[in-house]
Amino acid sequence: MITPRHGWSLALTDALLIGIMAVLAACGLLYEYLLSHYAGRVLGAVEHAIYTTIGLMIVFMGLGSFAARRIKDAFSGFAWLELVLGLTGASSILLIAGAIAVSFELPRLLSSTFNLPADVLPSGGLVDALYQAARFLPYVAAAFLGFLIGIEIPLIARVRETLYQKHLTHNAGTIYGADYLGAGAGAAIWISWMMSLDVNQAAVYTATLNLAAGCLILITFWRQIKRPVALLSMQVLSGLLVLFLALYGNHWMHTFTDMLYSDKVVFQQQTRYQQIVISERHLNNQDTVLNLYLNGRLQFSSADEQIYHESLVHPAMAASARQQKVLVIGGGDGLALREIFKWPVKEVELVELDKQMIALFKDPSQYLSPRLAAQINKLTQDALSDTRLTIHIADAFNYVDQLVAEQKYFDVIIVDLPDPNHPDLNKLYTDYFYARLKQVLSADGTIVVQSTSPFHARNAFISIGKTLAAAGFTQVEQYQQNVPSFGQWGWSLATRQGQAPSDRLQQAELPTTLNWLTPELMFASFAFSKSFYSNQDKVKINRLGSQVLFNYHDLAWRQQRGIMILPETN
Numbered sequence: 001m002i003t004p005r006h007g008w009s010l011a012l013t014d015a016l017l018i019g020i021m022a023v024l025a026a027c028g029l030l031y032e033y034l035l036s037h038y039a040g041r042v043l044g045a046v047e048h049a050i051y052t053t054i055g056l057m058i059v060f061m062g063l064g065s066f067a068a069r070r071i072k073d074a075f076s077g078f079a080w081l082e083l084v085l086g087l088t089g090a091s092s093i094l095l096i097a098g099a100i101a102v103s104f105e106l107p108r109l110l111s112s113t114f115n116l117p118a119d120v121l122p123s124g125g126l127v128d129a130l131y132q133a134a135r136f137l138p139y140v141a142a143a144f145l146g147f148l149i150g151i152e153i154p155l156i157a158r159v160r161e162t163l164y165q166k167h168l169t170h171n172a173g174t175i176y177g178a179d180y181l182g183a184g185a186g187a188a189i190w191i192s193w194m195m196s197l198d199v200n201q202a203a204v205y206t207a208t209l210n211l212a213a214g215c216l217i218l219i220t221f222w223r224q225i226k227r228p229v230a231l232l233s234m235q236v237l238s239g240l241l242v243l244f245l246a247l248y249g250n251h252w253m254h255t256f257t258d259m260l261y262s263d264k265v266v267f268q269q270q271t272r273y274q275q276i277v278i279s280e281r282h283l284n285n286q287d288t289v290l291n292l293y294l295n296g297r298l299q300f301s302s303a304d305e306q307i308y309h310e311s312l313v314h315p316a317m318a319a320s321a322r323q324q325k326v327l328v329i330g331g332g333d334g335l336a337l338r339e340i341f342k343w344p345v346k347e348v349e350l351v352e353l354d355k356q357m358i359a360l361f362k363d364p365s366q367y368l369s370p371r372l373a374a375q376i377n378k379l380t381q382d383a384l385s386d387t388r389l390t391i392h393i394a395d396a397f398n399y400v401d402q403l404v405a406e407q408k409y410f411d412v413i414i415v416d417l418p419d420p421n422h423p424d425l426n427k428l429y430t431d432y433f434y435a436r437l438k439q440v441l442s443a444d445g446t447i448v449v450q451s452t453s454p455f456h457a458r459n460a461f462i463s464i465g466k467t468l469a470a471a472g473f474t475q476v477e478q479y480q481q482n483v484p485s486f487g488q489w490g491w492s493l494a495t496r497q498g499q500a501p502s503d504r505l506q507q508a509e510l511p512t513t514l515n516w517l518t519p520e521l522m523f524a525s526f527a528f529s530k531s532f533y534s535n536q537d538k539v540k541i542n543r544l545g546s547q548v549l550f551n552y553h554d555l556a557w558r559q560q561r562g563i564m565i566l567p568e569t570n
Helices: 010-043 048-068 072-112 125-163 171-192 197-220 228-259 305-319 336-341 355-362 370-380 398-404 424-430 431-439 459-471 501-505 518-522 547-559
Strands: 264-269 274-281 289-294 296-299 325-330 347-352 389-393 410-416 439-448 475-483 488-495
Touching: 010 125, 010 197, 048 125, 048 296, 072 125, 072 197, 072 228, 072 296, 072 439, 072 459, 125 171, 125 355, 171 336, 171 370, 197 228, 264 355, 274 325, 274 355, 289 370, 305 410, 305 439, 305 475, 305 488, 305 501, 305 518, 325 336, 336 347, 336 370, 336 410, 347 355, 347 398, 347 459, 355 389, 398 424, 424 547, 431 439, 431 459, 431 518, 439 459, 459 488, 459 547, 475 501, 488 501, 501 518
Parallel strands: 325 347, 325 410, 347 389, 410 439
Antiparallel strands: 264 274, 274 289, 289 296, 439 488, 475 488
16 A cells, blocks of 8 residues: 555545645636636627636546546656646736737837838738737637646546555545535635636636645655656746746736727726726827726727716706606716716715725725826716715616615616626616616606617617617617717617607706707707618517627627628527
């Protein structure tokens, strides 16, 4: 019987081995989450990226299990495997970020080198090939990590049978039990802690566990491992590398992230729910232009955000019989609130999921330089600190139930959410959610919903209007404005009963403090081209669980990026 170097009993050694297996299972699941969510962030199509990454890892875990039989020495193979896994896990996301950043920076470098016009960037041929190859790297890393993870269970099973020097009847059950429990622990760690960490930091912590497992295996089975001194030397070097990544990796990661934006990044933070980035562009001696990005997608630009927010808020406020009580879903940047407080409101309730978003825009001096904080305050006009405002940090999908139970009613409801590019957002655009909002809307009140681009995602835009109608709103109208940072953008305005919103607006007056919107612009925004609604009958309603709107939006986005050259289907 094999005796471990330290003389521990066989039972204690086996318990240690099973414990290591559970830790490695947690690491494997964390790598899946890290790579899949990072892939979703850099590839844009979040759901497809996440599912593809996880699917690839599972497939290659199976291939790794088959390949494990070619490793003759289970002890040495297992120890070296954890070393390679730790190094790959710690560095892969950073290397992917660097490659993607270089592919983004290359067109600007070529444009500068060859003195091309400022608005011309090379985008075809080798430049595009490098860009597409860099975007494919998360999948390559997922496949490679999955392959390595798949080797673990067969090797540890062989190690246990070698220890006992006999076939173990319950070997597979014991190992898989530890694997499942460890994976559950990994999921809990991800949800409770790692989601809010920078992705490089999370990768370093996970890789450290892999390296620690490798060290334990080396110490425990020193006599059975070939060339243990060489392996120990490599583990020490790997530990130093991981420490180096822990100290400097976040800075490099931020530098690579900065390269993905055309302007200078002045703030970035990974919260439990999203990555928040603020970039800055200097315009002579005037105020700089600030841009807010969530998960890489532009949410507003200070150069033209007033067009969006005035168009979002004021038609709904003007069309309502009263403006005393307002409910805002989303809008954690406070810019919609700024416009709402131009009306004689008495109470405003805002429901926002991400408390870090509220903190950033409510007190920017805690996160930004005094100059940038002053500019944010100038944009928001301290709307998030208004005494008439009550902020609820909650998931709006669930919180509306509480509003219904409390029998609250609002004169105006403003739904200012990001586009439905994820199932968690898609459910907030369903007939089920709108029907519950209808229950807290006054009989003569109005609701407005941010409805994506009618030009780039026409079916998604039309679907939102039809979904509102299916939820029981008797009068639903849609309107649009050109917001230079976004292009043509649209909203859906609805009432429970009475006149159509556009008819109500004929007798309404707008505040005199607006910077962009005029009555003429507002009335004209309800006009669309003659054929715009020609396929309206074929566009489906977005019902809870159907993912109709998500699919419409995702297909439109992929067509726009040239990922799919197909007509938008129904």
